Amino acid sequence: MEIIQIVGVGLLATILILVLKEQMPLFAFLLAVFTGIVIFFFLLGKISSVINVLEGLARNSGVNPVFLKTILKIIGIAYIAEFGAQIVRDAGQEAIAAKIELSGKILIIVMAIPIITVIIETVVKLLPV
Template identity: 55%
Template sequence: MLQIVGLGLIATFLVTILNEHKSNISLLLTVFVGTVIFLFLIDRIQDIFRMVQTLANEAHVQTVYVETILKIIGIAYIAEFGAQISKDAGQGAIAGKIELGGKILILAMAIPILTALIETILSFLPMKG
């Protein structure tokens, strides 16, 4: 964590200085540092995915549901990352569209899980006849 915070603070300092003279380079530095921080975290993200898969296997949960939930989480983080970069570049409108796109993709991917959940709940209710 200290490496991430240190890199972030150094980059913030450099971007602040570069904004006065070379704003296009400061944006590139922002994107680069964001990507490097993400790469620092890749191993941890993979560990989390493995732990969730192991828990799902032990709980006998169908892997398609776990994979879908992990994809949804991935979409949320990627959309947030892209939106933040767009906001840093002063493009709030584009950032909003990235966020909207992420939300729509998440909703589309969640429909099969919601359908299975509703069907499960309905199977517990007594049938009126």
């Protein structure tokens, strides 16, 4: 099971970070960042298969591929912003982490505008005149 491997890597890195933190805090931080990246790359294949399934479902249901791509980009922004904010928080920079999260939320809103517009137009068309 993949989760056991992921937890194992996380626990091992945590123990090493705790040991390094006192003597070499910079290396401890770099190890935390590296561990996060390793875990992300480990999951990349799973993410790819989920995207393929969603694209197939969208194709079969006749959904405009632009909408699916936009939604996947929005999800990507959310995950990247959260990952970046967590790394910055680990470095003790709460204010910068908050700005990263705010930036992610604003970018999500900007990307969602075309989808929101289509939804509103559809609802208006359904309303009796």
